[in-house]
Amino acid sequence: MADTQSADAFVEFERVQKSYDGETLVVKDLNLSLPKGEFLTMLGPSGSGKTTCLMMLAGFETATHGEIKLDGRPINNIPPHKRGIGMVFQNYALFPHMTVAENLAFPLEVRRMGKSDREAKVKRALDMVQMGEFGGRRPAQLSGGQQQRIALARALVFEPELVLMDEPLGALDKQLREHMQFEITRIAHDLGITTVYVTHDQTEALTMSDRVAVFNDGRIQQLAPPDQLYESPQNSFVAQFIGENNTLDGVVQEIRGDHCTVKLEDGSIIDAKPVNVSQPGEKTLVSIRPERVEMNRDRLNPDAHTLKAEVLEFIYMGDIFRTRLRVAGREDFVIKTRNAPDQRRLKPGEQIEIGWMPEDCRALDA
Amino acid sequence: MAETNAGPMLAADGTPLKKSLARALRRQKLRALMLIAPLLIFVLVTFVIPIGDMLLRSVKNDIVADTLPATVEVLGDWDHDAQELPGDDVWTAFYVDMWFAAERKEHTRLGTRLNYELTGVSSLFRKTGRRVDRFDTDIYADQFVALNPEWEAPQTFAAMLDGPAADELPLTADAWARWKEFNVEEGDAVLEEDVPDFVYTALHYELSQGAEVTGASERLRAAAAAVGEFETVSLRDQFADADEDWLDPEVWKTIQLYSPRVTPGYFANAADMQVTPEGLESRPENQQIYGVLFKRTLFMSLVITGSCILLGYPVAWLLANLPMRVANLLMILVLLPFWTSLLVRTSAWKVMLQQQGVVNDVLVWLGLVADDARLTMINNQFGTIVAMTHILLPFMILPMYSVMQTIPPSYLRAAKSLGATNWTAFWRVYFPQSVPGIGAGSILVFILAIGYYITPEIVGGNTGTFISNRIAYHISSSLNWGLAAALGTILLVVVLVLYWAYDRIVGIDNVKLG
Ligand SMILES: Nc1ncnc2c1ncn2[C@@H]1O[C@H](COP(=O)(O)OP(=O)(O)OP(=O)(O)O)[C@@H](O)[C@H]1O
Numbered sequence: 049m050a051d052t053q054s055a056d057a058f059v060e061f062e063r064v065q066k067s068y069d070g071e072t073l074v075v076k077d078l079n080l081s082l083p084k085g086e087f088l089t090m091l092g093p094s095g096s097g098k099t100t101c102l103m104m105l106a107g108f109e110t111a112t113h114g115e116i117k118l119d120g121r122p123i124n125n126i127p128p129h130k131r132g133i134g135m136v137f138q139n140y141a142l143f144p145h146m147t148v149a150e151n152l153a154f155p156l157e158v159r160r161m162g163k164s165d166r167e168a169k170v171k172r173a174l175d176m177v178q179m180g181e182f183g184g185r186r187p188a189q190l191s192g193g194q195q196q197r198i199a200l201a202r203a204l205v206f207e208p209e210l211v212l213m214d215e216p217l218g219a220l221d222k223q224l225r226e227h228m229q230f231e232i233t234r235i236a237h238d239l240g241i242t243t244v245y246v247t248h249d250q251t252e253a254l255t256m257s258d259r260v261a262v263f264n265d266g267r268i269q270q271l272a273p274p275d276q277l278y279e280s281p282q283n284s285f286v287a288q289f290i291g292e293n294n295t296l297d298g299v300v301q302e303i304r305g306d307h308c309t310v311k312l313e314d315g316s317i318i319d320a321k322p323v324n325v326s327q328p329g330e331k332t333l334v335s336i337r338p339e340r341v342e343m344n345r346d347r348l349n350p351d352a353h354t355l356k357a358e359v360l361e362f363i364y365m366g367d368i369f370r371t372r373l374r375v376a377g378r379e380d381f382v383i384k385t386r387n388a389p390d391q392r393r394l395k396p397g398e399q400i401e402i403g404w405m406p407e408d409c410r411a412l413d414a
Numbered sequence: 415m416a417e418t419n420a421g422p423m424l425a426a427d428g429t430p431l432k433k434s435l436a437r438a439l440r441r442q443k444l445r446a447l448m449l450i451a452p453l454l455i456f457v458l459v460t461f462v463i464p465i466g467d468m469l470l471r472s473v474k475n476d477i478v479a480d481t482l483p484a485t486v487e488v489l490g491d492w493d494h495d496a497q498e499l500p501g502d503d504v505w506t507a508f509y510v511d512m513w514f515a516a517e518r519k520e521h522t523r524l525g526t527r528l529n530y531e532l533t534g535v536s537s538l539f540r541k542t543g544r545r546v547d548r549f550d551t552d553i554y555a556d557q558f559v560a561l562n563p564e565w566e567a568p569q570t571f572a573a574m575l576d577g578p579a580a581d582e583l584p585l586t587a588d589a590w591a592r593w594k595e596f597n598v599e600e601g602d603a604v605l606e607e608d609v610p611d612f613v614y615t616a617l618h619y620e621l622s623q624g625a626e627v628t629g630a631s632e633r634l635r636a637a638a639a640a641v642g643e644f645e646t647v648s649l650r651d652q653f654a655d656a657d658e659d660w661l662d663p664e665v666w667k668t669i670q671l672y673s674p675r676v677t678p679g680y681f682a683n684a685a686d687m688q689v690t691p692e693g694l695e696s697r698p699e700n701q702q703i704y705g706v707l708f709k710r711t712l713f714m715s716l717v718i719t720g721s722c723i724l725l726g727y728p729v730a731w732l733l734a735n736l737p738m739r740v741a742n743l744l745m746i747l748v749l750l751p752f753w754t755s756l757l758v759r760t761s762a763w764k765v766m767l768q769q770q771g772v773v774n775d776v777l778v779w780l781g782l783v784a785d786d787a788r789l790t791m792i793n794n795q796f797g798t799i800v801a802m803t804h805i806l807l808p809f810m811i812l813p814m815y816s817v818m819q820t821i822p823p824s825y826l827r828a829a830k831s832l833g834a835t836n837w838t839a840f841w842r843v844y845f846p847q848s849v850p851g852i853g854a855g856s857i858l859v860f861i862l863a864i865g866y867y868i869t870p871e872i873v874g875g876n877t878g879t880f881i882s883n884r885i886a887y888h889i890s891s892s893l894n895w896g897l898a899a900a901l902g903t904i905l906l907v908v909v910l911v912l913y914w915a916y917d918r919i920v921g922i923d924n925v926k927l928g
């Protein structure tokens with residue numbers, strides 16, 4: 049799976065386990081290492097243990113087993129306030145009884161920084177998030193996006209090398225969210241900060257991160273850069289969790305190098321790329337992205353297998369067409385085609401033939 | 415876009431929008447009013463009106479003017495500075511008033527009232543009341559009848575005093591009118607009863623003072639001419655005979671001072687002062703008790719509030735931060751005192767703290783305290799503070815808890831992640847946000863404490879009682895309701911002033927119950 053050990057690792061989880069109640073493991077055998085300056089996103093369904101990992105790193109929960117290292121030093125026994133990790137909470141956690149400037153000055157004050165230095169840094173941090181004029185306001189007098197920016201500025205003002213963010217954009221509307229995604233990545237890259245970012249919005253994960261760790265059931269299912277994650281999911285969970293995906297059940301018939309054939313339930317044969325199947329006779333779940341399905345026989349290999357399909361529904365979505373088909377007994381097979389001048393608009397009831405390049409169709413664990 | 419219609423906005427049916435909005439709101443308000451009406455009426459009838467009446471009692475003083483109407487009228491002219499007793503006009507009026515008061519048994523109540531101002535007056539009135547219808551004033555009746563037998567008939571008086579002579583003989587007329595009224599009350603016919611002595615006495619007094627009776631009946635003119643020769647009896651001596659304190663001008667001064675229907679006397683008393691003809695004057699040192707009591711009540715309430723904060727804060731914190739199941743258990747323990755009787759809890763403290771009590775026994779057993787030097791922990795301020803802190807603690811914990819519950823744990827975490835130590839995070843971030851809870855709890859405990867009664871009564875002894883105990887004493891034992899009302903009013907004002915000060919300093923919107 050992911051590279052667990054690397055020489056320049058800045059943050060490292062080594063075989064970390066966590067249980068709250070002594071009965072179930074919320075985090076199971078977590079191995080993760082990230083180099084300095086990386087923007088890593090933890091993505092996963094609700095309850096998969098993302099926040100727990102973050103809290104262990106920040107020091108608010110202790111790992112039941114395993115070791116967490118920061119810059120090569122184990123931090124299991126360092127109290128949270130000495131870890132020097134900036135953190136942005138899901139609800140921002142801006143202190144309501146302090147003004148924005150006081151909020152920002154707080155981490156500097158507890159570090160006993162002089163007044164003039166403090167003021168200069170606060171001003172710089174406010175300017176960085178374009179909130180220069182809001183220093184005198186209370187958090188309650190700010191909009192959600194403004195609060196979010198202040199929370200970010202507060203987490204950065206004491207110049208931590210590592211910043212953790214737990215779903216910081218969860219409460220914002222789409223437009224503001226996209227703007228903030230851009231701002232956060234810009235600032236993180238400009239300052240060269242190592243960032244661990246938690247979200248369950250996959251678009252956010254894909255657009256912002258250097259690498260994404262997909263969590264499920266207390267484990268990292270895959271740790272990879274966004275494009276790899278999308279194009280070559282390691283298992284069926286990742287394939288289904290990231291982006292839209294068509295899946296078909298079948299049995300491996302034959303494996304030859306990085307090409308295999310799979311026999312579907314209705315007896316038809318398709319081409320696929322074996323990812324985590326190893327021998328014929330194994331059950332498998334093949335996954336193919338809607339936009340990689342081809343309707344034009346001419347564009348496929350001459351010996352490619354094809355499937356018969358019946359058009360059930362055609363949806364016009366502006367830039368793309370989305371067509372739902374009946375394929376191999378399933379009615380949820382979707383294809384997407386670009387709205388190009390030569391593109392045909394299919395009609396419900398039409399019979400067509402579909403196929404794909406073998407490397408686009410991945411035979412995963414069943 | 416320009417507004418084409420310059421007039422007021424109209425609703426769909428053409429009425430002005432404002433008007434129809436007001437109508438809709440009025441209906442809503444009416445409904446709201448009807449919902450609260452039962453409670454409102456209940457509170458008004460059982461609480462606000464009686465309390466208002468009670469507070470009025472602190473200045474009300476009808477009893478003197480109601481019981482001694484004639485005396486009050488003539489006593490107004492008496493010069494109290496002359497150190498001389500009032501003249502015969504007062505004595506005669508007083509005789510008439512006392513006769514009715516004694517018959518109606520009102521003289522003891524009046525005596526009790528005046529006794530608040532001058533000790534000894536109570537027994538003075540009681541003794542006199544027993545004697546007043548046996549005064550030697552029968553000689554007047556005899557002499558009038560000897561002069562003309564018609565004087566014996568009630569009809570004579572009825573005819574005379576219903577006619578123009580009444581204006582000339584105001585006291586007699588008044589006495590007669592009250593006599594008639596008295597008979598009606600008793601269910602008797604005035605014309606069948608003997609004319610009472612005090613009427614003859616009043617008549618004799620007024621005739622001998624030269625009442626103008628020229629236009630009156632022959633009989634009256636004859637009497638007016640004859641009274642100079644009458645044998646007289648001195649009312650002053652008669653009263654002095656009943657009790658010689660009547661010869662003390664102080665008594666008359668007091669009556670005169672308290673004749674008005676509204677008096678500052680109760681308030682003066684409550685403030686350790688007294689009303690004198692010269693104005694307010696502070697009482698002698700050894701009679702000043704209320705100032706000390708008020709100060710003690712405030713001080714002890716503050717101490718109790720303070721100890722409730724100190725003891726309650728950690729508990730509230732625990733409650734708000736423990737897992738639900740454990741917190742619920744702890745909550746039950748906090749609420750447990752509410753489920754036992756106040757009296758039981760207070761008595762339990764008595765058992766715990768007394769000299770032969772549990773705490774002392776343990777201390778002696780541990781050797782910390784000698785057996786012959788057991789600590790006095792009850793029947794003093796210490797006992798009151800301990801018991802009341804215990805009893806009022808839930809009132810502090812509950813508001814603090816409900817406020818703390820609304821403080822998300824992420825604030826503390828945020829503070830720590832920003833580099834604050836546990837203490838700094840608590841003090842700079844958590845504590846300021848829990849202040850509204852402390853404020854609400856403090857107001858609650860302080861106001862409850864300042865008016866507390868049962869516990870100080872039981873465990874307070876002499877040095878640990880509150881002003882409320884004194885108020886209760888005046889309500890139920892000394893029956894000086896006026897003074898009790900004055901003390902209560904002062905207490906109410908003190909609380910309101912403190913509340914106002916609190917609002918100015920802390921801000922009342924800074925108080926949250928959750
Ligand atoms: N303090 C706690 N005590 C007991 N169980 C907890 C506690 N916090 C979290 N859990 C459990 O641990 C599991 C993982 O929780 P975690 O908060 O890490 O999920 P998450 O991935 O952050 O989910 P989300 O996306 O909803 O925030 C959940 O099943 C949750 O019920």
Ligand SMILES: [Mg+2]
Binds near residue numbers: 098099100214
């Ligand atoms: Mg979470």
